[in-house]
Amino acid sequence: MFTGIIQGMAEVVSIIEDEAFRTHIVRMDDYLLEGLALGASVAHNGVCLSATAIDGNDVSFDLMRETLRVSNLGTLQVGDRVNIERAARFGDEIGGHAMSGHVSCMATLVEVNKTPNNLRLWFELPDSQGRFLFDKGYIGVDGISLTIGEVVASKHGSIRFCVNLIPETLQRTTLSERRPNDRVNIEIDPQTQAIVETVERVMARKKG
Known part of the structure; x- marks a missing residue:
C-alpha cells in the first residue's frame, strides 16, 4: 500500500x-x-x-x-x-490517502494556470473514469495524492478536472516539469470507485 x-x-x-x-x-x-x-x-x-x-x-x-x-x-x-x-509500513502516518499503486488510466494535461505561489493544472481523461471524480474528492496523479478542485465535462465527451498545487508539492515532485499534452498516470480513489460501482449495480437491478 x-x-x-x-x-x-x-x-x-x-x-x-x-x-x-x-x-x-x-x-x-x-x-x-x-x-x-x-x-x-x-x-x-x-x-x-x-x-x-x-x-x-x-x-x-x-x-x-x-x-x-x-x-x-x-x-x-x-x-x-x-x-x-x-511502500507504507504498519504504523506509518497516512498523510495522503490509501493508494494501491495500480494505475487506472492516463490523463492528458490540457491547461496550466499560474498564480503567485500556486499552480492549477487541468487534466482530461476518458468519460468511463470520469464518473469516479467529484469536487474535493481524492485522486492520484503520477503517484501524488491530490484533492480535486473541480470537475467539468469537455466538449469532446471526456471529463476534465483540476488540481491546485502548493510550492512544496512543486518542489518535491515532477509536476513542476509537466507541460500541456504530457500524459500522467491516474489512480482513482478505490473507496470512491467501490461506492460508485455498488450504487450503479443496485440501481441497475432496480430498473431491471
Whole structure:
C-alpha cells in the first residue's frame, strides 16, 4: 500500500529494451534506499514496481507489457525523473490517502494556470473514469495524492478536472516539469470507485 506522499525523485540512468518488456534503472538517494531489499515494492509515478537488482544507488525495476500499456513509464527516457514512494509500513502516518499503486488510466494535461505561489493544472481523461471524480474528492496523479478542485465535462465527451498545487508539492515532485499534452498516470480513489460501482449495480437491478 502507498499513501501518495512522494518521498523524492529519482533519475532514470539506463533503460534496457526487450520485446513488450523493459528494465529501467534509477539512481535513488541514500535516504530512499534505507532498508531496501530485492523484491521490495517502490512506486514510480504511482506504479507499484519490484526492485530486481541493487548496485549501490542504482536500482533496477522490470516493466511488463501491461505496465507499459496503461502507464507513462514506457515513454521515459534516460535523464527523466520519476516520483518515488516506498511502500507504507504498519504504523506509518497516512498523510495522503490509501493508494494501491495500480494505475487506472492516463490523463492528458490540457491547461496550466499560474498564480503567485500556486499552480492549477487541468487534466482530461476518458468519460468511463470520469464518473469516479467529484469536487474535493481524492485522486492520484503520477503517484501524488491530490484533492480535486473541480470537475467539468469537455466538449469532446471526456471529463476534465483540476488540481491546485502548493510550492512544496512543486518542489518535491515532477509536476513542476509537466507541460500541456504530457500524459500522467491516474489512480482513482478505490473507496470512491467501490461506492460508485455498488450504487450503479443496485440501481441497475432496480430498473431491471
